[in-house]
Amino acid sequence: MEYYRGSVVTTLAGIYRLKNGGDATVDPDNDNGTNWELAPTRAQVDAKANQATTYTETEVDSLLDAKANTSGQAFSGNISAPNLSGTNTGDQALSEIGVGQTWQDVTGSRAQNTNYTNTTGKPIFVSIILVTDTRDVDAVTVDGVGVGARSQAALQNVQFIVPDSSVYCVNNAIFDAWTELR
Numbered sequence: 001m002e003y004y005r006g007s008v009v010t011t012l013a014g015i016y017r018l019k020n021g022g023d024a025t026v027d028p029d030n031d032n033g034t035n036w037e038l039a040p041t042r043a044q045v046d047a048k049a050n051q052a053t054t055y056t057e058t059e060v061d062s063l064l065d066a067k068a069n070t071s072g073q074a075f076s077g078n079i080s081a082p083n084l085s086g087t088n089t090g091d092q093a094l095s096e097i098g099v100g101q102t103w104q105d106v107t108g109s110r111a112q113n114t115n116y117t118n119t120t121g122k123p124i125f126v127s128i129i130l131v132t133d134t135r136d137v138d139a140v141t142v143d144g145v146g147v148g149a150r151s152q153a154a155l156q157n158v159q160f161i162v163p164d165s166s167v168y169c170v171n172n173a174i175f176d177a178w179t180e181l182r
Helices: 042-048 057-068
Strands: 008-011 014-018 036-038 103-105 124-131 136-142 145-150 155-162 167-170 175-181
Touching: 124 136, 124 167, 136 155, 145 155
Parallel strands: none
Antiparallel strands: 008 014, 014 036, 103 175, 124 155, 124 175, 136 145, 136 167
């Protein structure tokens, strides 16, 4: 009988596997281990395993279930992920723009060269239509950093995010409309 590389055969003596590069024309029972090797028995595999650190599937499942069961438990401390920053101690709502917020027209309650502080507890999104034809690179600032500039167009929509507790201002610019998602 002809055998092929990787062949597994069963004989009265046991289960054999053809060794890599072995001669496939030799009978496994008469080979004396030159081309064929006996597959280990379960008892042989168990005997080689480190019994102190070897677990059955049921034992592993039980350990994993115990670790995964968080029902009724509160987390505390920092939870980190590569693309997230900050902390959430589990006792506060996550701050997300748009969640529980609505657009509000605040044009009538806003003035140029006046500092406003975001006290909402969440970041807010601001959209302002500036009206003038002169250029000012710091027309809109958040915490003193220029975030919006006027071009020489008659109207320009400037949009920006204001983090919680940050101060924002329109400097030396006339605006036509001022809305906030807060």
